[in-house]
Amino acid sequence: DIQMTQSPSSLSASVGDRVTITCRASQNINRYLNWYQQKPGKAPKLLIYAASSLQSGVPSRFSGSGSGTDFTLTISSLQPEDFATYYCQQTYNTPWTFGQGTRVEIK
Amino acid sequence: QLQLQESGPGLVQPSETLSLTCTISGGSIGISNYYWGWIRQPPGKGLEWIGSVYYSGSTNYNPSLKSRVTISVDTSKIQFSLELSSVTAADTAVYYCARRGSYYDSSSGYYFFDYWGQGILVTVSS
Numbered sequence: 001d002i003q004m005t006q007s008p009s010s011l012s013a014s015v016g017d018r019v020t021i022t023c024r025a026s027q028n029i030n031r032y033l034n035w036y037q038q039k040p041g042k043a044p045k046l047l048i049y050a051a052s053s054l055q056s057g058v059p060s061r062f063s064g065s066g067s068g069t070d071f072t073l074t075i076s077s078l079q080p081e082d083f084a085t086y087y088c089q090q091t092y093n094t095p096w097t098f099g100q101g102t103r104v105e106i107k
Numbered sequence: 108q109l110q111l112q113e114s115g116p117g118l119v120q121p122s123e124t125l126s127l128t129c130t131i132s133g134g135s136i137g138i139s140n141y142y143w144g145w146i147r148q149p150p151g152k153g154l155e156w157i158g159s160v161y162y163s164g165s166t167n168y169n170p171s172l173k174s175r176v177t178i179s180v181d182t183s184k185i186q187f188s189l190e191l192s193s194v195t196a197a198d199t200a201v202y203y204c205a206r207r208g209s210y211y212d213s214s215s216g217y218y219f220f221d222y223w224g225q226g227i228l229v230t231v232s233s
Contacts, residue, residue: 034219036154043203043223044154050210050217087154091218095169098154 002026002090006099012107019075021102023088028068032092035064035073038101039084047086048073078104109134111204111224119198119231125191129204129224136185137162142207143187144220145178147200150228155200159207160187194231201226 003026013019023033031051036044046055048064051071061076075082083106088099115127129143136143144159158168160178168176172191180187191198208221 030215032215032217036220043205043226044220045223046219046221049208049219049221050212053210053217055221089154089219094156094167095171096156098156100153 001095002029002093002097004088004090004097004099006086006088006102008102009100010103010105012105013078014107015078015080017078017107019078019082019104021073021086021104023066023071023073023099025069025071025090025092029090029092031067032090033064033066033071034089034091035062036087036089037082037084038087044087075104109206109222111206111222113202113204113224113227115227115229117228117230119194119229120233121195121231122193125189125194125198125202125229125231127189127202127204127227127229129187129189131185131187136180136187137182140209142218143180144205144207145189146203146205146220147198148203148226149197149200157189157191157202196231199229199231201228 005024007022033051035048038044047058052064063074085101085103087101110132112130119125142159145157148154158178160166160180175192177190203226204224205220206222210217
Protein backbone atom coordinates (compact mmCIF):
# COMPACT_ATOMS: atom_id res chain seq x y z
CA ASP A 1 0.00 0.00 0.00
CA ILE A 2 1.08 3.58 -0.64
CA GLN A 3 1.67 5.41 2.64
CA MET A 4 0.65 9.05 2.85
CA THR A 5 2.32 11.17 5.51
CA GLN A 6 1.08 14.64 6.37
CA SER A 7 2.93 17.33 8.26
CA PRO A 8 2.40 18.87 10.61
CA SER A 9 -0.14 16.73 12.47
CA SER A 10 -1.60 19.89 13.93
CA LEU A 11 -0.99 23.61 13.80
CA SER A 12 -2.27 26.76 15.43
CA ALA A 13 -2.90 29.80 13.30
CA SER A 14 -4.73 33.10 13.37
CA VAL A 15 -7.39 34.44 11.05
CA GLY A 16 -5.66 35.97 8.07
CA ASP A 17 -2.57 33.75 8.28
CA ARG A 18 -1.17 31.88 5.31
CA VAL A 19 -1.22 28.16 6.10
CA THR A 20 0.63 25.37 4.32
CA ILE A 21 0.10 21.65 4.87
CA THR A 22 2.41 19.06 3.34
CA CYS A 23 1.62 15.53 2.17
CA ARG A 24 4.29 13.05 1.15
CA ALA A 25 3.66 9.77 -0.64
CA SER A 26 5.80 6.68 -0.12
CA GLN A 27 6.19 6.35 -3.91
CA ASN A 28 5.57 8.37 -7.04
CA ILE A 29 1.83 9.03 -7.44
CA ASN A 30 2.10 11.51 -10.33
CA ARG A 31 -0.73 13.97 -9.66
CA TYR A 32 -3.24 11.48 -8.27
CA LEU A 33 -3.70 13.44 -5.07
CA ASN A 34 -6.84 14.91 -3.49
CA TRP A 35 -7.40 17.14 -0.47
CA TYR A 36 -10.42 17.07 1.84
CA GLN A 37 -11.60 19.24 4.70
CA GLN A 38 -13.47 17.69 7.61
CA LYS A 39 -15.23 19.51 10.42
CA PRO A 40 -16.24 17.75 13.66
CA GLY A 41 -19.23 15.47 13.19
CA LYS A 42 -19.35 16.08 9.45
CA ALA A 43 -18.36 14.18 6.35
CA PRO A 44 -15.18 15.15 4.52
CA LYS A 45 -15.56 17.77 1.80
CA LEU A 46 -13.53 17.66 -1.40
CA LEU A 47 -11.36 20.75 -1.84
CA ILE A 48 -8.74 19.88 -4.44
CA TYR A 49 -8.42 17.02 -6.94
CA ALA A 50 -5.64 16.04 -9.35
CA ALA A 51 -3.19 17.83 -7.03
CA SER A 52 -4.13 21.36 -8.07
CA SER A 53 -7.67 21.53 -9.48
CA LEU A 54 -10.11 23.44 -7.30
CA GLN A 55 -13.44 21.70 -6.76
CA SER A 56 -16.47 23.71 -7.82
CA GLY A 57 -17.73 26.00 -5.08
CA VAL A 58 -14.52 25.93 -3.03
CA PRO A 59 -13.09 29.38 -2.23
CA SER A 60 -10.06 30.44 -4.24
CA ARG A 61 -8.00 30.95 -1.07
CA PHE A 62 -7.45 27.18 -1.19
CA SER A 63 -4.81 25.94 -3.61
CA GLY A 64 -2.86 22.75 -4.16
CA SER A 65 0.47 22.02 -5.76
CA GLY A 66 2.99 19.26 -6.28
CA SER A 67 3.53 16.07 -8.21
CA GLY A 68 5.42 12.84 -7.73
CA THR A 69 5.81 12.35 -4.00
CA ASP A 70 5.50 15.84 -2.46
CA PHE A 71 2.34 17.93 -2.33
CA THR A 72 1.10 21.00 -0.52
CA LEU A 73 -2.26 22.48 0.37
CA THR A 74 -2.16 26.23 0.94
CA ILE A 75 -4.79 28.46 2.49
CA SER A 76 -3.79 31.98 1.49
CA SER A 77 -5.72 33.83 4.21
CA LEU A 78 -7.22 31.66 6.93
CA GLN A 79 -10.88 32.33 7.65
CA PRO A 80 -12.87 31.34 10.78
CA GLU A 81 -14.70 28.63 8.85
CA ASP A 82 -11.40 27.01 7.81
CA PHE A 83 -10.61 25.63 11.25
CA ALA A 84 -10.93 21.91 10.59
CA THR A 85 -8.93 18.76 9.87
CA TYR A 86 -7.45 18.31 6.41
CA TYR A 87 -6.69 14.99 4.73
CA CYS A 88 -4.78 14.11 1.59
CA GLN A 89 -5.69 11.01 -0.42
CA GLN A 90 -3.90 9.17 -3.20
CA THR A 91 -5.82 7.51 -6.02
CA TYR A 92 -2.81 6.30 -8.01
CA ASN A 93 -3.23 2.71 -6.81
CA THR A 94 -5.79 0.76 -4.90
CA PRO A 95 -6.14 0.54 -2.01
CA TRP A 96 -6.70 4.27 -2.04
CA THR A 97 -5.12 5.63 1.09
CA PHE A 98 -5.40 8.80 3.15
CA GLY A 99 -2.95 10.77 5.20
CA GLN A 100 -3.39 10.80 8.95
CA GLY A 101 -4.82 14.31 8.92
CA THR A 102 -3.70 17.81 9.88
CA ARG A 103 -5.75 19.65 12.47
CA VAL A 104 -5.85 23.42 12.02
CA GLU A 105 -6.70 25.12 15.30
CA ILE A 106 -7.31 28.69 16.37
CA LYS A 107 -4.31 30.44 17.88
CA GLN B 108 -28.57 18.26 -5.86
CA LEU B 109 -27.24 14.76 -5.35
CA GLN B 110 -27.67 13.45 -1.82
CA LEU B 111 -26.55 10.21 -0.20
CA GLN B 112 -27.93 8.77 3.03
CA GLU B 113 -26.60 5.83 5.01
CA SER B 114 -28.93 3.58 6.97
CA GLY B 115 -28.62 0.48 9.08
CA PRO B 116 -28.19 -0.69 12.66
CA GLY B 117 -26.00 1.37 14.94
CA LEU B 118 -25.05 -1.60 17.10
CA VAL B 119 -23.72 -4.95 15.88
CA GLN B 120 -22.72 -7.95 17.94
CA PRO B 121 -19.13 -9.22 17.67
CA SER B 122 -18.70 -11.96 15.04
CA GLU B 123 -21.93 -10.89 13.33
CA THR B 124 -22.31 -9.16 9.95
CA LEU B 125 -22.54 -5.39 9.62
CA SER B 126 -25.04 -4.37 6.93
CA LEU B 127 -25.49 -0.83 5.68
CA THR B 128 -27.37 0.73 2.78
CA CYS B 129 -26.74 3.99 0.98
CA THR B 130 -29.76 5.56 -0.70
CA ILE B 131 -29.19 8.10 -3.46
CA SER B 132 -31.56 10.96 -4.19
CA GLY B 133 -31.41 13.75 -6.71
CA GLY B 134 -29.52 11.63 -9.21
CA SER B 135 -29.08 8.25 -10.84
CA ILE B 136 -26.88 5.39 -9.75
CA GLY B 137 -26.54 4.13 -13.31
CA ILE B 138 -24.48 6.92 -14.83
CA SER B 139 -21.31 5.80 -16.58
CA ASN B 140 -17.94 6.76 -15.12
CA TYR B 141 -19.31 6.98 -11.59
CA TYR B 142 -18.42 4.43 -8.96
CA TRP B 143 -20.00 4.35 -5.51
CA GLY B 144 -17.90 3.74 -2.46
CA TRP B 145 -17.69 3.14 1.26
CA ILE B 146 -15.18 4.79 3.57
CA ARG B 147 -14.94 4.43 7.33
CA GLN B 148 -13.44 6.41 10.19
CA PRO B 149 -12.85 4.94 13.66
CA PRO B 150 -13.62 7.43 16.43
CA GLY B 151 -10.89 10.04 16.64
CA LYS B 152 -8.91 8.47 13.82
CA GLY B 153 -8.32 8.82 10.08
CA LEU B 154 -10.13 7.66 6.97
CA GLU B 155 -10.00 4.19 5.42
CA TRP B 156 -11.31 3.30 1.96
CA ILE B 157 -13.32 0.07 2.13
CA GLY B 158 -14.29 -0.47 -1.49
CA SER B 159 -16.30 0.69 -4.47
CA VAL B 160 -18.99 -0.62 -6.84
CA TYR B 161 -20.07 0.27 -10.37
CA TYR B 162 -23.72 0.17 -11.42
CA SER B 163 -22.93 -2.96 -13.44
CA GLY B 164 -21.95 -4.70 -10.20
CA SER B 165 -18.20 -4.56 -10.79
CA THR B 166 -16.35 -4.05 -7.51
CA ASN B 167 -12.95 -3.36 -6.03
CA TYR B 168 -12.09 -3.77 -2.39
CA ASN B 169 -9.37 -2.84 0.04
CA PRO B 170 -7.23 -6.00 0.34
CA SER B 171 -7.09 -5.56 4.11
CA LEU B 172 -10.85 -6.14 4.27
CA LYS B 173 -11.49 -8.08 1.08
CA SER B 174 -12.12 -11.44 2.72
CA ARG B 175 -14.93 -9.95 4.81
CA VAL B 176 -16.48 -7.31 2.53
CA THR B 177 -19.26 -7.41 -0.03
CA ILE B 178 -20.50 -4.29 -1.78
CA SER B 179 -23.51 -4.57 -4.05
CA VAL B 180 -25.80 -2.28 -6.02
CA ASP B 181 -29.57 -2.25 -6.55
CA THR B 182 -30.25 0.08 -9.45
CA SER B 183 -34.04 -0.30 -9.16
CA LYS B 184 -33.93 1.05 -5.60
CA ILE B 185 -31.13 3.54 -6.37
CA GLN B 186 -29.16 2.04 -3.51
CA PHE B 187 -25.88 0.34 -2.86
CA SER B 188 -24.97 -1.71 0.16
CA LEU B 189 -22.09 -2.79 2.36
CA GLU B 190 -21.76 -6.07 4.22
CA LEU B 191 -18.83 -6.65 6.55
CA SER B 192 -18.70 -10.08 8.17
CA SER B 193 -17.13 -11.37 11.38
CA VAL B 194 -16.91 -7.93 12.92
CA THR B 195 -14.86 -7.09 15.99
CA ALA B 196 -14.49 -3.98 18.11
CA ALA B 197 -11.87 -2.79 15.62
CA ASP B 198 -14.67 -2.33 13.08
CA THR B 199 -16.37 0.30 15.25
CA ALA B 200 -16.40 3.43 13.12
CA VAL B 201 -18.41 6.04 11.33
CA TYR B 202 -19.22 4.58 7.93
CA TYR B 203 -19.63 6.95 4.98
CA CYS B 204 -20.97 6.26 1.52
CA ALA B 205 -19.74 8.47 -1.29
CA ARG B 206 -19.72 8.97 -5.05
CA ARG B 207 -16.46 8.52 -6.89
CA GLY B 208 -16.31 11.32 -9.37
CA SER B 209 -13.79 11.65 -12.16
CA TYR B 210 -11.87 14.17 -14.21
CA TYR B 211 -10.07 13.45 -17.46
CA ASP B 212 -7.35 15.49 -19.06
CA SER B 213 -5.43 14.73 -22.24
CA SER B 214 -3.42 11.96 -20.64
CA SER B 215 -5.07 10.62 -17.48
CA GLY B 216 -8.23 10.04 -15.47
CA TYR B 217 -8.34 11.33 -11.91
CA TYR B 218 -10.71 10.06 -9.28
CA PHE B 219 -12.01 11.52 -6.05
CA PHE B 220 -15.00 11.36 -3.69
CA ASP B 221 -17.11 14.41 -4.46
CA TYR B 222 -20.42 13.63 -2.75
CA TRP B 223 -20.66 12.08 0.70
CA GLY B 224 -23.39 10.88 2.99
CA GLN B 225 -23.55 12.30 6.51
CA GLY B 226 -22.13 9.10 7.99
CA ILE B 227 -23.50 6.53 10.39
CA LEU B 228 -21.79 5.40 13.58
CA VAL B 229 -21.69 1.62 13.92
CA THR B 230 -20.56 0.24 17.26
CA VAL B 231 -19.49 -3.38 17.60
CA SER B 232 -20.25 -4.52 21.11
CA SER B 233 -22.10 -7.18 23.02
